[in-house]
Each structure stands twice: as C-alpha cells, then as structure tokens.
Amino acid sequence: MEDQNYFALVVSGNAGEGFRRTVCRQRIGDLPAGEILVRVHYSSLNYKDALSATGNRGVTRRYPHTPGIDAAGIVVASHSSSFRSGDPVVCMGHDLGMNTAGGFGQFIRVPADWVLPLPEPLTLLESMRIGTAGFTAAQCVHRLLAHGLEPDSGPVLVTGATGGVGSFAVALLARLGYRVVAVTGKKSEHAFLGQLGAAEVIDRARAATGGARMMLRERWAGVVDTVGGEILAAAVKACRYGGMVTCCGNAASGDLPLSVYPFILRAVTLAGIDSASCPMARRRQIWDLLAGEWRLDMLERLSRVIDLAGLDDAISAMLAGAVRGRIVINMQEDP
Numbered sequence: 256m257e258d259q260n261y262f263a264l265v266v267s268g269n270a271g272e273g274f275r276r277t278v279c280r281q282r283i284g285d286l287p288a289g290e291i292l293v294r295v296h297y298s299s300l301n302y303k304d305a306l307s308a309t310g311n312r313g314v315t316r317r318y319p320h321t322p323g324i325d326a327a328g329i330v331v332a333s334h335s336s337s338f339r340s341g342d343p344v345v346c347m348g349h350d351l352g353m354n355t356a357g358g359f360g361q362f363i364r365v366p367a368d369w370v371l372p373l374p375e376p377l378t379l380l381e382s383m384r385i386g387t388a389g390f391t392a393a394q395c396v397h398r399l400l401a402h403g404l405e406p407d408s409g410p411v412l413v414t415g416a417t418g419g420v421g422s423f424a425v426a427l428l429a430r431l432g433y434r435v436v437a438v439t440g441k442k443s444e445h446a447f448l449g450q451l452g453a454a455e456v457i458d459r460a461r462a463a464t465g466g467a468r469m470m471l472r473e474r475w476a477g478v479v480d481t482v483g484g485e486i487l488a489a490a491v492k493a494c495r496y497g498g499m500v501t502c503c504g505n506a507a508s509g510d511l512p513l514s515v516y517p518f519i520l521r522a523v524t525l526a527g528i529d530s531a532s533c534p535m536a537r538r539r540q541i542w543d544l545l546a547g548e549w550r551l552d553m554l555e556r557l558s559r560v561i562d563l564a565g566l567d568d569a570i571s572a573m574l575a576g577a578v579r580g581r582i583v584i585n586m587q588e589d590p
C-alpha cells in the first residue's frame with residue numbers, strides 16, 4: 256500500500272519565484288505519520304485553500320504542499336480502536352491542508368482525533384457540499400441562537416452572501432424562519448440570493464457606509480459577517496440594542512475600524528467564530544444539527560461538483576471573489 260501512487264493537486268515554489276499548481280502523482284508512503292489512512296472521495300474548496308494555493312505563509316509554511324482543509328472518504332487503514340477499514344468519515348480543520356497534506360489529494364493520513372464518523376444520514380457528497388464553510392455558517396447561527404436571537408427579534412444581516420459561508424448562512428437562517436438581509440458585490444446574483452431565502456439584498460458599496468460615525472441607526476438583530484473591515488464595522492454600528500455580530504472571515508480585510516460605543520452604549524456582543532480548532536464535542540453537536548434538524552434540502556442549489564482537473568480555475572475564481580456558493584471536488588476519478 257505504501258508504494259501505491261495517487262493523484263493530488265500540489266502547490267510548489269517560493270516567494271521569490273512565485274507558486275505554481277500542478278496535478279501530479281504522489282506516493283502514499285510519503286504522507287505524514289497518522290493513525291488513519293483515508294481514501295478521499297470528495298473534498299471542497301474553502302477560502303483558506305485558495306490562500307494556501309498561492310503561498311500565503313499565514314496558512315502554509317512549507318512547500319511543495321497539497322491544500323484541502325476538507326475531506327470525506329472511506330477509511331482504508333486504521334491504527335485506532337475508534338475506526339475500522341470501510342468506515343465513512345469526514346475530516347476538516349485542525350492542520351489538514353495547512354501544513355499536513357490535505358483533501359486535494361486522493362489519500363490523506365491523519366491523527367484519529369481529527370476524524371469524525373460521517374454524520375448519518377448525510378452522504379459523503381452531502382457532507383462536502385456543507386464542508387468547513389457550511390459548518391462555519393452553522394456555528395455562527397448556533398451562536399446567535401444561543402444568544403437569544405429569535406425570528407421576531409428583527410432582521411439578520413449576512414455579508415459576503417454569495418460566498419461559501421455566506422450563501423449557507425442565508426439558506427440556513429431563512430430555513431429557520433429569520434428575515435435575512437444579504438450583502439453582495441455581485442449584481443448578477445440577487446435572484447440567486449432570493450432563491451436561497453434572502454428577503455432583501457443590499458449592494459456591497461452601500462453596506463460599507465458609516466465612515467467616521469461611531470454608531471448608525473439600529474437595524475440588525477444579528478449578523479453573520481464573513482468579510483471584516485468597513486462592512487463589519489458598519490454592521491456592528493447598526494446592530495440593535497443587545498444584539499450579536501458573529502465574525503468569522505476577512506475576505507475584505509483583517510482590520511476593524513470601530514470605537515467602543517456600540518458595545519458600551521448598545522450592549523452589542525461581537526463573537527469570534529473558529530472552525531479549525533473547534534473542540535470535537537461542539538463539532539459533533541453542529542454536525543448533528545446539519546445532518547438532522549438543520550438539514551437543508553437545497554444543498555445541490557448551493558454547490559456544484561468539479562473534478563481535480565477543474566480545481567486550478569476554481570481557485571483562481573475564488574481569489575477573484577467570483578465564486579458563487581460552494582465548490583465540491585470529486586476525487587474518485589483519476590485525471
């Protein structure tokens with residue numbers, strides 16, 4: 256088995272010469288040590304993968320490297336009593352795809368405590384239609400609900416709404432009965448957001464207004480922000496008294512130009528959301544919701560499936576902010 260080859264998208268290069276992506280053969284024996292060897296059936300594309308694929312040292316320090324923070328597949332070898340050959344599993348986050356060869360390869364080898372049994376009744380494909388982006392959106396929603404957000408609390412703002420996290424958040428909140436206001440930079444996708452359940456769509460340029468003002472008219476009972484920067488700042492300034500803003504991304508900026516006034520005068524809560532190091536107990540809780548009570552019947556509308564050969568173009572599109580919804584990679588066929 257260790258001598259067996261498989262296909263993977265490999266990123267190589269350095270900061271001086273630049274980075275290139277190629278689909279090539281790798282050897283199972285060269286995968287890192289780990290208790291669980293998984294034949295990957297599906298992976299999915301997340302923003303972090305696009306960063307890893309272009310040499311972002313905040314994500315990946317060592318190249319050549321195979322990105323892919325998500326993988327779903329079948330266990331082919333296990334040195335853990337928790338898993339057996341043939342088990343369908345999901346692996347996401349931790350160091351997968353960062354400095355550990357990730358799901359853009361047909362095999363991964365990882366520690367047992369990175370692996371989750373496939374949450375029934377989801378299929379491997381459905382689990383990757385959700386992936387880290389959907390899981391992160393669900394974590395944001397879970398946090399808002401735990402804070403007391405109810406459908407009659409008022410409108411909920413979702414930024415970066417056509418992206419992976421954003422589109423999933425729009426669909427999930429709408430499905431749970433919330434009035435969703437979606438922010439997008441894509442004029443052509445207002446209808447798509449309406450199909451997901453958005454009650455109103457705001458153009459991105461209008462969402463970043465607020466400038467030097469320390470607070471804005473109260474509008475949002477809750478917020479799912481995936482972009483950071485001026486848009487997140489404006490969302491916090493316009494959050495209603497006692498409301499919550501969940502912050503999970505930086506697609507626009509890592510900065511947050513704010514004063515303390517929304518927090519000390521309106522009791523607004525800013526909640527950070529992380530999926531990579533999310534404890535296993537919460538992972539299970541969120542995945543159980545995604546597979547059960549929160550299961551979306553529009554997963555196919557939210558995502559499209561490509562193969563390894565199409566991944567390079569998909570990464571470029573994501574870096575250009577041009578992706579709509581989720582992208583799943585079918586890893587089963589050799590290119």
Ligand SMILES: NC(=O)c1ccc[n+]([C@@H]2O[C@H](COP(=O)([O-])OP(=O)(O)OC[C@H]3O[C@@H](n4cnc5c(N)ncnc54)[C@H](OP(=O)(O)O)[C@@H]3O)[C@@H](O)[C@H]2O)c1
Nearest residue numbers: 302415416417418419420439440504505506507529530576
């Ligand atoms: N905390 C975590 O654990 C976690 C997990 C997953 C993702 N994330 C982060 O969440 C963010 C979204 O991830 P994703 O996978 O959904 O990425 P994505 O699919 O590329 O979506 C990002 C969306 O943000 C919007 N956007 C892009 N550039 C922008 C800009 N300059 N200004 C304002 N909006 C912009 C676009 O949506 P519109 O065109 O509709 O505006 C784009 O589709 C990323 O920063 C990612 O790193 C964090």
